[in-house]
Amino acid sequence: MTDDITIEIRKRSWFEWLAWAVWLFLEIFLIQNAISSGQELEPRAASIFWVSFFVLLLAGAIVWFIRRGK
Amino acid sequence: MSDNGKRKLSRRDFLRMAGLGTGAMLVSTAAKSAASRQAMGEISDPAGRIQRPWWVKTVDQPTIEVDWQKMQRYNERTGTVRGPGMAGYVGQDEVDRLSAAAAKNELQRMLDNVEGYTLKDQALSSAHSGVGKSFLGPQEAKTPEERGVPKWTGTPEEAAKILRAALRHFGAATIGFIELDDNTRKLIYGVDPDGKELVFTNDEFASENDDTRFIPNKCKYVIAYTVQMSQETMRRCPTVTGSQTTSLAYSRGETIQASLQEFLRGLGYQCLGESSTNALGIAPAFAVMAGLGELSRLNRLVTPEYGPMVRVFKALTDLPVAVDKPIDAGIMEFCKRCKKCAEACPSGSLSFDDEPTWEVRGGWNNPGHKAYFEDSVSCLQYWREQAGTNCGICFSVCPFSKKDRAWVHQWVKAGSSTAPALDSFFRSMDDAFGYGTQASSEEWWSLDLPEYGIDTMQST
Numbered sequence: 001m002t003d004d005i006t007i008e009i010r011k012r013s014w015f016e017w018l019a020w021a022v023w024l025f026l027e028i029f030l031i032q033n034a035i036s037s038g039q040e041l042e043p044r045a046a047s048i049f050w051v052s053f054f055v056l057l058l059a060g061a062i063v064w065f066i067r068r069g070k
Numbered sequence: 071m072s073d074n075g076k077r078k079l080s081r082r083d084f085l086r087m088a089g090l091g092t093g094a095m096l097v098s099t100a101a102k103s104a105a106s107r108q109a110m111g112e113i114s115d116p117a118g119r120i121q122r123p124w125w126v127k128t129v130d131q132p133t134i135e136v137d138w139q140k141m142q143r144y145n146e147r148t149g150t151v152r153g154p155g156m157a158g159y160v161g162q163d164e165v166d167r168l169s170a171a172a173a174k175n176e177l178q179r180m181l182d183n184v185e186g187y188t189l190k191d192q193a194l195s196s197a198h199s200g201v202g203k204s205f206l207g208p209q210e211a212k213t214p215e216e217r218g219v220p221k222w223t224g225t226p227e228e229a230a231k232i233l234r235a236a237l238r239h240f241g242a243a244t245i246g247f248i249e250l251d252d253n254t255r256k257l258i259y260g261v262d263p264d265g266k267e268l269v270f271t272n273d274e275f276a277s278e279n280d281d282t283r284f285i286p287n288k289c290k291y292v293i294a295y296t297v298q299m300s301q302e303t304m305r306r307c308p309t310v311t312g313s314q315t316t317s318l319a320y321s322r323g324e325t326i327q328a329s330l331q332e333f334l335r336g337l338g339y340q341c342l343g344e345s346s347t348n349a350l351g352i353a354p355a356f357a358v359m360a361g362l363g364e365l366s367r368l369n370r371l372v373t374p375e376y377g378p379m380v381r382v383f384k385a386l387t388d389l390p391v392a393v394d395k396p397i398d399a400g401i402m403e404f405c406k407r408c409k410k411c412a413e414a415c416p417s418g419s420l421s422f423d424d425e426p427t428w429e430v431r432g433g434w435n436n437p438g439h440k441a442y443f444e445d446s447v448s449c450l451q452y453w454r455e456q457a458g459t460n461c462g463i464c465f466s467v468c469p470f471s472k473k474d475r476a477w478v479h480q481w482v483k484a485g486s487s488t489a490p491a492l493d494s495f496f497r498s499m500d501d502a503f504g505y506g507t508q509a510s511s512e513e514w515w516s517l518d519l520p521e522y523g524i525d526t527m528q529s530t
Contacts, residue, residue, distance in 0.1 A: 040472075
């Protein structure tokens with residue numbers, strides 16, 4: 001008698017891919033503006049873009065971590 | 071990746087590829103940016119026009135209404151800055167009082183070492199030395215006749231192209247052309263700042279005497295060009311330090327005009343310039359008609375590339391050139407909702423009206439077009455009594471006064487041009503991000519700024 005092992009493979013839905021693509025795009029946008037704002041001598045704008053970049057990065061990491069467990 | 075007939079992308083692979091993709095995009099963006107700043111390609115337009123962003127639209131009429139029947143040629147001596155200036159509006163006694171107050175403040179601020187008004191700032195201010203301006207130009211370059219060759223000939227497009235190339239070489243930022251007709255001829259002053267009349271004649275060559283400057287009718291092509299100012303310097307306004315980018319731009323404009331006049335002389339044509347600062351004609355009007363920008367709430371030119379951070383110059387020539395049209399980049403529409411300059415104006419001289427009006431504020435304005443007319447008297451009183459120099463706050467706070475390194479600026483400009491409903495939001499974000507805030511004048515002396523404090527690759 002053998003135990004059956006079922007491996008469930010879930011296909012990632014298209015909108016999840018799209019969400020990650022949007023996330024990536026926003027991260028690129030934010031880091032470009034953060035670096036450039038520093039070059040433009042706009043410290044407040046640079047700070048806002050850097051904070052936004054890291055918050056979004058953290059959010060992405062958390063989502064990735066949670067979904068990895070499923 | 072699993073390899074089961076079909077290649078499937080795992081989450082880990084996706085993230086790895088995403089990371090690589092991000093890096094590649096950033097590298098390619100940086101490389102493209104660096105490349106574009108290093109080497110410019112050839113201009114494909116036959117008239118040498120630069121490629122502008124897609125949201126800058128060419129239109130047949132400017133974004134302000136003009137009633138050419140009402141418009142008359144302006145007497146520049148009725149302005150507040152040149153000629154009799156302020157005295158015509160507030161009396162000589164008030165002008166003397168303001169001058170005395172300005173002198174007293176200047177001395178006291180130097181003695182107190184007030185930031186932006188110290189001796190070194192005043193020394194910088196008095197250091198500008200231009201080549202001088204004249205209506206007819208230096209007249210020293212060899213003419214084709216003197217060289218023993220026929221004068222240069224080419225199509226209007228070729229003429230525009232070489233003039234653009236020469237002017238960029240001399241230091242101009244953007245260049246446009248118009249042909250004078252019965253309407254646009256009214257943008258040439260009736261009287262120059264020094265009191266000389268400007269008269270159109272059928273003479274072959276331009277000339278001037280003690281009372282009059284004679285403009286041949288065939289000199290009907292207007293060359294309008296801008297000289298870029300430094301945002302980083304201007305954000306020190308209103309101080310002596312901050313005003314130096316204005317002085318520098320005017321000084322550079324003098325050199326550019328003389329060079330342009332000599333270049334055209336060398337080609338075998340005439341070039342009639344400003345006899346003194348802001349002489350000859352209404353600079354913002356010519357710039358608007360030539361598509362360099364739009365009129366704004368400042369009642370000055372705002373360009374898509376540099377915002378208001380330019381000084382505008384003009385000249386007349388008999389060399390036929392391909393002309394340009396006005397533009398619509400959403401600037402005037404943005405001004406209707408923004409009002410940041412009016413809020414920041416320390417003398418309350420700028421209009422808070424929602425819409426531009428036909429009603430002028432005083433004799434210093436020229437009627438015949440809709441605009442946000444300013445109170446030049448209260449503006450100048452503030453210059454003399456408080457600022458101790460020309461002000462410039464309205465220029466420095468304008469949301470269009472941005473350097474163009476961060477992508478967000480181009481996106482906001484494009485968004486504003488195509489979706490004016492977002493203008494109020496963009497204005498709020500401009501405040502939230504700290505744009506347009508005044509910076510330390512003392513710190514300016516420690517900045518590693520490029521030549522003239524400007525980015526000559528901006529907008530390219």
